[in-house]
Amino acid sequence: MRTLTTDVLVIGGGATGAGVLRDLALRGIRCALVEKGDLTHGTTGRYHGLLHSGGRYVVKDPQSAEECARENEILRRIMPHCIEDTGGLFVVTPADDESYADRFVAACRRTGVWVEEIAVSAALRREPLLNPRISRAFAVRDGAADSFLATHANTDDARRYGAQVLTYHVVNGLERVGDRIIGAVCEDLRSGEMVRIHCAAIVNATGAWAGKIAALARLQVSVVAGKGTMVAMNHRIVNTVINRCKMPDDGDIIVPIHTVAVLGTTDIYVPDPDVYSITPEEIRLILDEGEHLVPGVRRMRALRAWAGVRPLYREEDATHDRDIPRTYRLLDHEVRDGVAGMVSIVGGKWTTYRLMAEETVDVVAHRLGVTTPCRTAELRIEASAQPAAPLRPAISHGSAARARFAILASPFYMPGHRLAEVEADDSYGDLVCECELVTREQLEAAIGSEGTANLDDLRRDTRLGMGPCQGGFCTYRAAAIWHERRSDGYGQAAGAAPATRLLTHFLQERWKGLTPTLWGDQLRQARLDELIYLETLAVDRLPEAIPDETIVTGHAAIATEAG
Amino acid sequence: MHEAIVIGAGLSGLMGALALAEAGLRPLVLAKGHGATHWASGTIDLWGMDERSPRDALRSIVIARPEHPYALIGVDAVADALARFRAVTEAARYPYVGGMDHSVLLPTAAGALRPVALLPITMAAGDVRAGGEMVIAGFHELRDFYPPLAAANLVAQGIVARGVYLQLPPVPRARDFGPRTLAQLFDDPAFRKQIGRQLRQQRGSATRIGLPAVLGLHDPLGVVADLQLLSGAQVFEIPTLPPSIPGIRLFNVLRAAIERSGGRLQIGSEVIRAEGAGRILTTLFSEAAAREQQHRVRRVLLATGGIAGGGIRTDDAGLVRETALDLPVRMDVNHAGWFAPRFLDPGGHAIYAAGVAADDRLRPLGVDGWPVYENVAVAGAALAGADTLRERSRTGVAIATGWAAGRMLAAYGCDATRSY
Numbered sequence A: 001m002r003t004l005t006t007d008v009l010v011i012g013g014g015a016t017g018a019g020v021l022r023d024l025a026l027r028g029i030r031c032a033l034v035e036k037g038d039l040t041h042g043t044t045g046r047y048h049g050l051l052h053s054g055g056r057y058v059v060k061d062p063q064s065a066e067e068c069a070r071e072n073e074i075l076r077r078i079m080p081h082c083i084e085d086t087g088g089l090f091v092v093t094p095a096d097d098e099s100y101a102d103r104f105v106a107a108c109r110r111t112g113v114w115v116e117e118i119a120v121s122a123a124l125r126r127e128p129l130l131n132p133r134i135s136r137a138f139a140v141r142d143g144a145a146d147s148f149l150a151t152h153a154n155t156d157d158a159r160r161y162g163a164q165v166l167t168y169h170v171v172n173g174l175e176r177v178g179d180r181i182i183g184a185v186c187e188d189l190r191s192g193e194m195v196r197i198h199c200a201a202i203v204n205a206t207g208a209w210a211g212k213i214a215a216l217a218r219l220q221v222s223v224v225a226g227k228g229t230m231v232a233m234n235h236r237i238v239n240t241v242i243n244r245c246k247m248p249d250d251g252d253i254i255v256p257i258h259t260v261a262v263l264g265t266t267d268i269y270v271p272d273p274d275v276y277s278i279t280p281e282e283i284r285l286i287l288d289e290g291e292h293l294v295p296g297v298r299r300m301r302a303l304r305a306w307a308g309v310r311p312l313y314r315e316e317d318a319t320h321d322r323d324i325p326r327t328y329r330l331l332d333h334e335v336r337d338g339v340a341g342m343v344s345i346v347g348g349k350w351t352t353y354r355l356m357a358e359e360t361v362d363v364v365a366h367r368l369g370v371t372t373p374c375r376t377a378e379l380r381i382e383a384s385a386q387p388a389a390p391l392r393p394a395i396s397h398g399s400a401a402r403a404r405f406a407i408l409a410s411p412f413y414m415p416g417h418r419l420a421e422v423e424a425d426d427s428y429g430d431l432v433c434e435c436e437l438v439t440r441e442q443l444e445a446a447i448g449s450e451g452t453a454n455l456d457d458l459r460r461d462t463r464l465g466m467g468p469c470q471g472g473f474c475t476y477r478a479a480a481i482w483h484e485r486r487s488d489g490y491g492q493a494a495g496a497a498p499a500t501r502l503l504t505h506f507l508q509e510r511w512k513g514l515t516p517t518l519w520g521d522q523l524r525q526a527r528l529d530e531l532i533y534l535e536t537l538a539v540d541r542l543p544e545a546i547p548d549e550t551i552v553t554g555h556a557a558i559a560t561e562a563g
Numbered sequence B: 001m002h003e004a005i006v007i008g009a010g011l012s013g014l015m016g017a018l019a020l021a022e023a024g025l026r027p028l029v030l031a032k033g034h035g036a037t038h039w040a041s042g043t044i045d046l047w048g049m050d051e052r053s054p055r056d057a058l059r060s061i062v063i064a065r066p067e068h069p070y071a072l073i074g075v076d077a078v079a080d081a082l083a084r085f086r087a088v089t090e091a092a093r094y095p096y097v098g099g100m101d102h103s104v105l106l107p108t109a110a111g112a113l114r115p116v117a118l119l120p121i122t123m124a125a126g127d128v129r130a131g132g133e134m135v136i137a138g139f140h141e142l143r144d145f146y147p148p149l150a151a152a153n154l155v156a157q158g159i160v161a162r163g164v165y166l167q168l169p170p171v172p173r174a175r176d177f178g179p180r181t182l183a184q185l186f187d188d189p190a191f192r193k194q195i196g197r198q199l200r201q202q203r204g205s206a207t208r209i210g211l212p213a214v215l216g217l218h219d220p221l222g223v224v225a226d227l228q229l230l231s232g233a234q235v236f237e238i239p240t241l242p243p244s245i246p247g248i249r250l251f252n253v254l255r256a257a258i259e260r261s262g263g264r265l266q267i268g269s270e271v272i273r274a275e276g277a278g279r280i281l282t283t284l285f286s287e288a289a290a291r292e293q294q295h296r297v298r299r300v301l302l303a304t305g306g307i308a309g310g311g312i313r314t315d316d317a318g319l320v321r322e323t324a325l326d327l328p329v330r331m332d333v334n335h336a337g338w339f340a341p342r343f344l345d346p347g348g349h350a351i352y353a354a355g356v357a358a359d360d361r362l363r364p365l366g367v368d369g370w371p372v373y374e375n376v377a378v379a380g381a382a383l384a385g386a387d388t389l390r391e392r393s394r395t396g397v398a399i400a401t402g403w404a405a406g407r408m409l410a411a412y413g414c415d416a417t418r419s420y
Helices: A015-026 A062-078 A100-111 A120-126 A147-160 A207-216 A280-293 A333-337 A350-368 A399-403 A417-425 A440-448 A455-462 A474-486 A497-517 A520-536 B011-022 B054-064 B069-073 B075-091 B121-126 B147-156 B179-186 B189-203 B220-231 B245-260 B394-411 B414-419
Strands: A002-005 A008-011 A031-034 A088-092 A115-118 A136-140 A143-145 A164-166 A169-177 A180-188 A194-198 A201-204 A223-233 A241-244 A253-257 A260-264 A268-270 A302-313 A328-332 A342-347 A431-433 B002-007 B028-031 B096-098 B104-107 B113-116 B118-120 B134-139 B161-166 B208-212 B234-238 B264-267 B270-277 B280-288 B291-302 B312-314 B320-322 B376-378
Touching: A008 A015, A008 A180, A015 A031, A015 A147, A015 A350, A031 A147, A031 A169, A062 A100, A062 A143, A062 A350, A088 A100, A088 A120, A100 A115, A100 A136, A115 A120, A120 A136, A143 A253, A147 A164, A147 A455, A169 A194, A169 A207, A201 A207, A201 A350, A207 A223, A207 A302, A207 A342, A223 A280, A241 A280, A260 A280, A280 A302, A280 A497, A302 A342, A302 A497, A328 A333, A328 A350, A333 A342, A342 A350, A399 A417, A431 A440, A431 A474, A440 A455, A440 A474, A455 A474, A455 A497, A474 A497, A474 A520, A474 B147, A497 A520, A497 B147, A520 B312, B002 B011, B002 B394, B011 B028, B011 B075, B011 B245, B011 B291, B011 B394, B028 B270, B054 B069, B054 B075, B069 B075, B069 B394, B075 B096, B075 B118, B075 B245, B075 B394, B096 B121, B104 B121, B118 B121, B118 B245, B121 B208, B121 B220, B121 B234, B134 B147, B134 B189, B147 B161, B161 B189, B179 B189, B179 B245, B189 B220, B208 B220, B220 B234, B245 B264, B291 B394, B376 B394
Parallel strands: A002 A194, A008 A031, A008 A201, A031 A164, A088 A241, A201 A342, B002 B028, B002 B291, B028 B264, B134 B161, B134 B208, B208 B234, B291 B376
Antiparallel strands: A088 A136, A115 A136, A169 A180, A180 A194, A223 A260, A223 A268, A223 A302, A241 A253, A253 A260, A328 A342, B096 B118, B104 B113, B270 B280, B280 B291, B312 B320
16 A cells, blocks of 8 residues: 555545645645546536526525625636626516516625626527527626536646646544544555555545545535536537526526537536436427527427536535525534544535635634645636647747737637637647547547546546547547557557557447437438447447446446446 | 339448449449448458358358348358459459458457458468567557557467557658558658568567558559568558548459449438339438438349448437438337346447348338338348357458349349330
């Protein structure tokens, strides 16, 4: 067993854990983060990408609304490269209660959520596919956030200040001596090695899994796992976040993000965050509700569906999941349970991750006697450092060429950003994933980065395989490039079995998300992909193609998408 | 009035059109776009579910699965189609080799071994059973072919193989070396001279060299001959990601044969509906550039493909339609049963066996079990009864049912025609 000592151990590599890690590191506190899968493997990597204006919660949950409105402005400032300033609209459709709109505006004023009513004609000019029968429209400061990139930006920045990040490390036990937790025992899922981590404090930032972690220390934390299912359409059917102007409910939002638009969501209680599936009824409901916002959406091309589990903290019994406040709770187990050495941060949402981290680290730092104030609201997170040198040099990277593309100068993420980079660098010939414009250089850098274990991790890093062909062309290329990079040259000394497992694992990961919305043109695409992989490449006939599709380990901790 | 219209320009449509053209019926091929030729490998696969010879496998399918497309036409008709196909490709100086007696195992671009019945001669030296050390060679500039991975997988299966990358000689082009671009480069003798020299240096003790299937569009045999001469080894092509150069060559060969016999192709015309009188289809309507065209017709061959080709289409409500003539579709499971949980499930996914049921003259059957139209035949992936891609019989079924359908349609109404 390996032993590691740190001051604070953060459990959970989602938005909250990464935010806590950065906050700790910026305050000069020695810290490490463990995550059982890849970063963003849990709920952070499975949400629609909404940067909340707060509008969604103004009536029902004003505290959340206020928090969102404040954090929205902060995140725009500290990580603009992770955010697209799409703006948002709340629209009243014929199916909605018209009286809600006035309550909505009044509540926005009360909670400090910026809102401005615009003419219906102006809303329709801005979003031509929007239901022409809407009666009112309100502009808000919603945005779209790249939660993969943002999480990596936080951990990369934390690393610069000395933090450690251990992915594919699952916590098997917490070491409790009397009324004090003094460390954790983890398993490195890639090597099977056990790692004991000694620390002065633990932050349990595992979201929907917080109850499971707390139980390891014989503590009880009741987290209601609320499954939310989303459907990605194959293009941006809208360029603005569109919300129904009504009490939050199933299927009432469309978020444009990168090359797609995401329809969301449902909210269904699941007893175990590791065990859930997507039902045809959910898909039907999402598409039916989507029709109110964008008529005809049902006949447009849906790419795939997936689900994430919201970590809702239940203090007392709430009758319905949507009645549980969306705000977060910090549970100081020393005060709450008389057990020192651990805090749990539960509930909340992506938009408030930084605030949650700040409050958590305030408590932890105080216990450690550190008085350095939080600086995460002021210090901008720099875009991650340039990738490692590629196997072969790219064609040209003149800053003069880049200067021709104004879009590349914008601090915010803009759709078209990648295309401008490809045009500026003249790297069409290097595209490994044409749908999402992933170049060989980007892919090789991601393959070379620490902790990357499979093609699905590369997808979270680069968007590989997330476009219309859903891995049809890029899976073979990425597995082969991985094989070349990881076997250090072109010798056949390295066996092909790992590449085969990468390939079949990624095809399966894509397949699971495809089947809930697989019909029409997307089914046609899936059949083409089958033609490529079964007929032309015959990957099912490769040695080791079928037996085991799990890539790192068969460990139950790495639950993947429903299926 | 057209004597015959073929809907679809994939392998089945082209073989059907060839049969109709050779019978003197001057068929018109209407197709929305190119067929799977441009996407697939360019080989003809008869059967790959087990290690039996294709002939043995087909004989047992005909008995055990009476609704299988092979069973509808019989083994002799398959043999007829293969013979005609081989003759046409030979006449075009792009010969296919092989037959029904055994499958050849060819290495794929991933290094798997794939059973193939008929293959263009440019791939023949790849037969792994022939023995001999292999070099797999490619270009860094081609995104669609990775020699180290292919070689490593071949090694894992006991084949002596090595992957190498070649230097792309200086060419005027600066970027995006897709299969088509490389094929054009190989059409230039100076280019292949440079490649041949590199192959000689790289081959070591290998007796054969596999290259991505981009060895020229116009004279692939000449390219292979040049490279063999220069390298001192046998050279063979390995198909890879679309677009398929061997598939495009095959399309060109069949198109030329059809046109020489009086047929013609109109690509970019989608047939959207039909009208008939009783059990006779009389008129097709096609759409090109949003303008509807009407075609009076005596015989129709439906070769629009399955799910991939667009001949069979599904929707969110779980409906499965035949897109050109609105024929009844046979689909044995409901929406919930379309897919297996695993992408690579050996049994495949049930939805892909959906298609039009047909009788032994390949006429489309209605729910009453009678032909919907007497003068229509169905071929290729539009037929129900098998997931031919999973069986590795997709191209075999396409050329066999295409040819058989064309022959049977040609015979339809001959007496009536004569009496005019």
